[in-house]
Amino acid sequence: MxxxxxxxxxxxxxxxxxxxxxxxxHAKRCTNQFVPISMRAASNVLVVGGTGRVGTETIKALTRLSSQQLNITISGRNERRAQSLCHTLRSTAPAHRFDFVPCDITQIESLTSLFEPFDLVVHTAGPFQRKENPDALLNAAMQTNVKYMDVCDDLSHAVACKQLHEQAVSRGYSALISTGIxxxxxxxxxxxxxxxxxxxxxxxxxxxxxxxxxxxxxxxxxxxxxxxxxxxxxxxxxxxxxxxxxxxxxxxxxxxxxxxxxxxxxxxxxxxxxxxxxxxxxxxxxxxxxxxxxxxxxxxxxxxxxxxxxxxxxxxxxxxxxxxxxxxxxxxxxxxxxxxxxxxxxxxxxxxxxxxxxxxAACVGEATAAFAYELLNSKSIPPGVHFPEELNNDVRKNIIKNASLTANFCEKKRL
CATH class of the missing domain: 3.30.360.10 (Dihydrodipicolinate Reductase; domain 2)
Incomplete structure (x- = not known):
């Protein structure tokens, strides 16, 4: 944020x-400069808040990042906007499938059944500040053993989710919090x-x-x-x-x-x-x-x-x-x-x-998509609820690379 x-x-x-x-x-300034990366076929991804700007840009970036089919479901309360987005995405990213499912994340009792068919839940429905039950989506995803990540930029929200770390470890479950840019x-x-x-x-x-x-x-x-x-x-x-x-x-x-x-x-x-x-x-x-x-x-x-x-x-x-x-x-x-x-x-x-x-907006989407790719496919993310800096060197470098493909990125060093 x-x-x-x-x-x-x-x-x-x-x-x-x-x-x-x-x-x-320096960045490559063409429209589609993501390097295709092989992903396992037909991963099922739910983007909560997918009709918002961050969610939409995340979906676009994830389809560019994947060389194999993704089944992406957009969840939210605005069906008209979601259906319009699905129509556009089917034209611009025909290799992937797009659907909509209505969702009100304040209705906590419905989250478990909603998440069950998916491999990954990406929570982009901000703002995260002052949310009631801040760990509700993570908890529901963990109950169904569906990987979870969010773009939380709020300390209290992140702390509430991090408190589920030991429970996640005991279940062999992996989640990432406070991802994005x-x-x-x-x-x-x-x-x-x-x-x-x-x-x-x-x-x-x-x-x-x-x-x-x-x-x-x-x-x-x-x-x-x-x-x-x-x-x-x-x-x-x-x-x-x-x-x-x-x-x-x-x-x-x-x-x-x-x-x-x-x-x-x-x-x-x-x-x-x-x-x-x-x-x-x-x-x-x-x-x-x-x-x-x-x-x-x-x-x-x-x-x-x-x-x-x-x-x-x-x-x-x-x-x-x-x-x-x-x-x-x-x-x-x-x-x-x-x-x-x-x-x-x-x-x-x-x-x-x-x-x-x-x-x-574009680079938040690209960064979030880079985290999503690693969480879907990497075998190097251990069980637990992790902040980005807890990831190992190889995973960190993969994410930095894929998150900065259309940016100007510079390292300066003085010994």
């Missing part, structure tokens, strides 16, 4: 002065960077999205909900709770994004990376957006609107949908470009990964 940023006093960083050598892979791909980049450093003393994650990245109301609602939460950070391994949208810092993202002011927000990868990858380090995540008007409007919202209102899920969803015409207009002006910079610093080594894509 991408979130929107705010204005404060900046601290300037120049990323290039820290690194003396670089490896850069960020969190998701960013976790893998951070894990790879830290792996090359003996003593990590800081792990910094910076994200940028122009407008809503083409995703629309869902990302706006998520942003408001996250604004009601203190940002979890770590200083020398100790947890700190800092004000959301604080600690402004200017970073050069490079490429077509350039220098942007970034701000703290609360995301699950900070806690999971602290627990799994860098337990004694300084760890935080910061965000920026464009155009600047988003900064001004959302900074005013953070200062003037009570957290009790911002944390009201129903109210924020309604407000975001009401604002959708304005959001779409601004998105047309700003574009949907997104970028990441992940910096791991040790005593003598600094490693940086950079990522840039022209569309957040």
């Amino acid at each position: 991408a979130v929107l940023s705010f204005v404060s006093c900046p601290l300037y960083l120049n990323r290039d002065k820290f690194f003396s050598s670089s490896k850069i892979r 960020y969190p998701g791909l960013s976790n893998l980049m951070a894990a790879d960077a830290c792996q090359s450093i003996d003593h990590v003393h800081s792990l910094k994650l910076y994200y940028h999205t122009a407008g809503t990245g083409g995703i629309g109301a869902t990302i706006l609602a998520s942003t408001f909900l996250i604004l009601s939460e203190a940002a979890v950070c770590y200083a020398n391994g100790d947890q700190q709770l800092r004000p959301p949208a604080g600690d402004a810092e200017v970073l050069d993202f490079g490429g077509r994004i350039g220098r942007k002011t970034t701000y703290l927000l609360n995301l699950p990868e900070v806690t999971s990376l602290h627990n799994i990858v860098a337990p004694n380090a300084n760890v935080f995540a910061k965000f920026s957006t464009a155009p600047p008007i988003w900064n001004w409007l959302l900074l005013a919202t953070a200062k003037l609107v009570s957290p009790s209102i911002l944390s009201n899920r129903d109210a924020m969803l309604k407000f975001s949908r009401f604002s959708l015409p304005i959001v779409r207009f601004v998105d047309q002006l700003s574009g949907a470009r997104t970028g990441m910079v992940v910096v791991a610093e040790g005593r003598n080594t600094h490693i940086q990964f950079s990522f840039e894509h022209e569309s957040l």
Whole structure:
């Protein structure tokens, strides 16, 4: 998920002065640049929230990634939109089968029977913040022994799912949580960077999205909900709770994004990376957006609107949908470009990964599809409920490769 940023006093960083050598892979800009990868025939995949922008892009990317047939079922409450999407997909991806099944994920008792025919459930129905029964879909999938993954960007939701880890291990069951682009791909980049450093003393994650990245109301609602939460950070391994949208810092993202002011927000990868990858380090995540008007409007919202209102899920969803015409207009002006910079610093080594894509929606779909492919086919994912950074080296590298095929991806390193 991408979130929107705010204005404060900046601290300037120049990323290039820290690194003396670089490896850069530029994207192939054709429409269908995914390298076909063999998958077993007729895997049955259910995409929950498949009519949303993230779900739709995930389905498109997964069909490009697979060289063998997939049976993909789109679930949701909007049958008309789903049938229209199925019609389009049957034309653009004729090697695969597409169907629709109505689903209201708040009706928990119906989930087990819904999931039973499938090999994999992909949960893309955000926003994930303030959801009741956050582990309901994972629990239902585990009861039917159907592999599960989500694109959760909420710490409380992720923690609730992670609590099912021991139960999953005892059942020999595998699931992935907080996949996608960020969190998701960013976790893998951070894990790879830290792996090359003996003593990590800081792990910094910076994200940028122009407008809503083409995703629309869902990302706006998520942003408001996250604004009601203190940002979890770590200083020398100790947890700190800092004000959301604080600690402004200017970073050069490079490429077509350039220098942007970034701000703290609360995301699950900070806690999971602290627990799994860098337990004694300084760890935080910061965000920026464009155009600047988003900064001004959302900074005013953070200062003037009570957290009790911002944390009201129903109210924020309604407000975001009401604002959708304005959001779409601004998105047309700003574009949907997104970028990441992940910096791991040790005593003598600094490693940086950079990522840039022209569309957040498209690259979230590509990253989610890369995780889905590995979960469907890899024999190297052990039982349990796993964050991305818990995957082994080979699986991580496969996902990074397939998630960044249409992006500009760069590693810079100074020994």
